[in-house]
Amino acid sequence: MVSRLKEFILERAFKTGLPSIAISLIVDGKVVYEKGFGYRDLENGLPVTPQTIYGIGSVTKSFTALAIMQLYEKGLLSPDDPAEKYLPFELKVKGEPVKIHHLLTHSSGIPALAYAEALIRGYIGETDYWLPIVSYEELFAFLRKASEWAAAKPGEKFFYLNEGYVLLGYIIEKLSGVKYEEYLKKNIFKPLEMENTLFIGECPKGKEIAVPYIIYEGEKIKKNYPQGITADGGILSCVRDLSNYLLMYMNKGVFKEREIVSAKTIEEMTKPHVPIPYSIFEKDGYGYGWRMTNFFGHKLVRHSGSILVSTAFAGFIPEKKTGVVVLANASGYPLSYIGMYALALIIGKDPEEELYFIKADKILDTIQGVYETYKGTMKINVVRKGDVIYLERKGKYTPLNVPLILDRIEENKAVFRAPGIASKLEVEFYIEDNKIEMFYERYKLVKK
Numbered sequence: 001m002v003s004r005l006k007e008f009i010l011e012r013a014f015k016t017g018l019p020s021i022a023i024s025l026i027v028d029g030k031v032v033y034e035k036g037f038g039y040r041d042l043e044n045g046l047p048v049t050p051q052t053i054y055g056i057g058s059v060t061k062s063f064t065a066l067a068i069m070q071l072y073e074k075g076l077l078s079p080d081d082p083a084e085k086y087l088p089f090e091l092k093v094k095g096e097p098v099k100i101h102h103l104l105t106h107s108s109g110i111p112a113l114a115y116a117e118a119l120i121r122g123y124i125g126e127t128d129y130w131l132p133i134v135s136y137e138e139l140f141a142f143l144r145k146a147s148e149w150a151a152a153k154p155g156e157k158f159f160y161l162n163e164g165y166v167l168l169g170y171i172i173e174k175l176s177g178v179k180y181e182e183y184l185k186k187n188i189f190k191p192l193e194m195e196n197t198l199f200i201g202e203c204p205k206g207k208e209i210a211v212p213y214i215i216y217e218g219e220k221i222k223k224n225y226p227q228g229i230t231a232d233g234g235i236l237s238c239v240r241d242l243s244n245y246l247l248m249y250m251n252k253g254v255f256k257e258r259e260i261v262s263a264k265t266i267e268e269m270t271k272p273h274v275p276i277p278y279s280i281f282e283k284d285g286y287g288y289g290w291r292m293t294n295f296f297g298h299k300l301v302r303h304s305g306s307i308l309v310s311t312a313f314a315g316f317i318p319e320k321k322t323g324v325v326v327l328a329n330a331s332g333y334p335l336s337y338i339g340m341y342a343l344a345l346i347i348g349k350d351p352e353e354e355l356y357f358i359k360a361d362k363i364l365d366t367i368q369g370v371y372e373t374y375k376g377t378m379k380i381n382v383v384r385k386g387d388v389i390y391l392e393r394k395g396k397y398t399p400l401n402v403p404l405i406l407d408r409i410e411e412n413k414a415v416f417r418a419p420g421i422a423s424k425l426e427v428e429f430y431i432e433d434n435k436i437e438m439f440y441e442r443y444k445l446v447k448k
Contacts, residue, residue, distance in 0.1 A: 001345045002033060008341055009037055015365070016333040017215045020048045021326065023338070024239035027346055029250060029321035031243050040210040040329060042220060050240040051196050052208045054327040055225055056312040057305025059242075060235040061165050062269075063184055065104050065289030067172050069265045070187060076175045079104065079288075086171045089140055093150040100171070102154045103164035104288040105273045109152040115142060116162040116232060120308055123226035124214060134228045136170050139163065158274045158286060162232040169231025180231055191258045192248055194241035200225045200234045209236065210329035212309030220330065223309045233307055239325045246316045246323040249301070270301045270318065280356060295340070296349055304336050313339040322346050337361065360406055363414045364389060367429050371438050371445035380445055382438070389416060391427070391440065 009021055020038035024031060036048025071077050077086070082097035084090050091098045093109040102108040115133055122130035133139050143163060151159070169180045176183045181199050189197050196207060203209065213220045225236070237245075248255040249270065252263035272285020272292040281293045293300040295317065302315030313335035316323030324342045326335040341358060344351035351358050364384050371380045380400065381392045393400035404416035404427055412432060418425040428439045436447040 005342050005345060006035070006037075009338060012333050012338065013037055017218060017220065018328050018330050018332060019213050019220055020052070020210060021328045021335075021338070022048050022050065022052055022054070022239045023327075023342070024050065024243045024325045025342060025346070026243055026246060026250070026316070026321070026323040029247065031240075031247075034239060034243075040208060042211065042213070043222070046208075048210070049208060051238050052210050052327075053196050053198070053236045053238050054210045054312060054329055055200065055212065055233075055305075055307045055310030056235050056237050056242070056314075056327070057233045057307045057310065058162075059303050059305040059312045059314050060231065060233045062289035062303055062314075063188060063235060063245075064165050064168050064172070064180075064231040065269060066188060066261065067180075067183055068100065068104065068168055069261055069269060069288065071172065071175050073261060073265060077171070083167060083171070086174055087140075087167060089144070091147070091167075093147050094153045096154050098154050100168070101273070103161075103168050105286050106158055106160045106164065107155050107274045107286075108161055108164055109150045109154050109156060109159065110146055110161055110164075111149065111151050111159045112161055113143070113146060113149065113163050115139070116229060119228050120226045123228075124223045124308060126214075126308070132228070136166075139166055155274075158276050165232035166230060172231070184235075188260065189241075191260060192241070192244045192255050194237065194244055197235065197237040197241045200229055200236060201227055202236075208238075210310065210327075212307075213330040214309055215330050215332050225309065226307055229307060233305060237327075239327055242314055242325040242327075243323070246314060246325065250316055250318055250321045250323065270299075295343065296347060296354070298347065300340075300343065302336070302339070304334070306331055311335050315339050315343065317343065317347070320347065356409070359409060360387075363409065363429075363431070364406070366431065367414065367436060367438075367447070369436075370448045371436075372448060373443055373445050378443070378445075380438075380440070382447075 019042055020040050022036045025033040034050040040046050040048045040052045079101040081100050083100050098108045118131035121127045172183055173180050212223050212225055214223050248260050253261040253266045269288040270290055271287055274286050276284040283294045285292050290301045291303055298317045300317055305312040308331050311328045311331045313326045324339045326339045341351040368382050368384050383390045383392055389404040391402040402418050404418055407415045407417045414429045416427045430437045438445045
């Protein structure tokens with residue numbers, strides 16, 4: 001199993017140019033594998049270890065949710081409380097109060113306002129638009145008319161909202177009397193022995209902090225971690241520490257005989273409260289800082305994270321006490337693919353045959369190339385750009401540039417859809433061991 005996983009990781013790192021990947025596997029409640037691939041610092045040739053620290057992005061949200069639930073267990077708040085009870089402004093959507101529960105489950109009714117996206121992209125120089133929100137007061141000003149942007153009543157629909165988790169961070173500070181970062185360090189990091197877990201902006205000596213990179217046209221460009229990200233995505237951690245974190249969940253709130261929260265709270269956090277409509281999995285839903293998926297008949301609790309210069313995935317199957325953590329110091333390949341590939345292997349499945357997105361990813365790579373009609377009378381180039389395939393043909397007057405979306409996979413056959421107002425065009429690829437044929441409109445083309 002491990003050799004197959006290593007081969008898969010190395011292949012993806014090579015194709016996407018990720019500088020490094022770190023992974024940890026938990027089986028039957030024990031860490032059985034920790035491994036680093038590549039370099040945490042390319043300029044100095046420094047390797048990755050299980051203690052190498054990466055930005056975990058939105059995996060931070062489960063920590064924020066856990067802190068909120070600790071305050072709930074102390075009787076300081078209830079998930080059913082209106083959030084405005086603890087905020088310096090009114091927070092109502094379509095005349096109804098937004099509850100803490102709605103912020104935890106991204107069901108406030110307010111679609112994403114993209115503050116974090118603007119902050120991160122502006123900070124690393126990807127866009128000219130810069131949103132310098134570095135304090136709660138600035139965020140409150142930004143949110144002043146957010147309720148007018150609402151598209152549903154609270155509790156009606158899932159809209160992922162980073163800003164909601166920043167508000168939860170403010171509530172943690174107000175009720176605990178200490179900074180968000182200090183609360184997490186004392187009440188979560190320390191009892192879980194997460195010695196290499198910190199926050200963006202902290203850089204203690206002796207820590208193996210991975211250098212963040214942006215990959216652009218094959219070049220790995222060194223960047224800094226974007227400042228200003230807090231309760232929605234500001235934690236830095238390593239696979240070893242995050243394994244401790246997952247073990248606590250798998251042990252129903254307990255780590256080494258220390259109760260972090262009750263078993264009832266863990267159950268509440270890891271059950272789907274709101275359905276997620278745009279998932280390829282059945283019965284996908286969001287809990288408190290976690291996403292739940294039906295994974296080969298098992299409940300998979302998971303979350304991904306990205307701050308563009310660093311990415312993360314953490315997931316576990318409670319009933320099997322099995323989990324995985326994957327971290328990287330760039331973006332460009334979904335670490336959830338690696339994580340679920342590993343989990344599928346652990347539970348005895350063949351990910352390349354039974355995980356649709358792994359199978360699809362392989363097909364998209366395989367069909368790329370130059371295709372010809374009979375005796376080479378016409379040539380079409382099949383190019384992959386992300387998850388979209390393009391049929392391209394150069395021409396002075398009639399160039400071709402048709403985007404294709406994968407519709408379905410059948411035995412030895414992949415069927416794509418092409419957008420069109422007047423037609424429903426399907427493009428078929430027949431994939432044999434030594435031959436790939438494409439049927440496009442009235443043409444049959446063979447890959448050279």
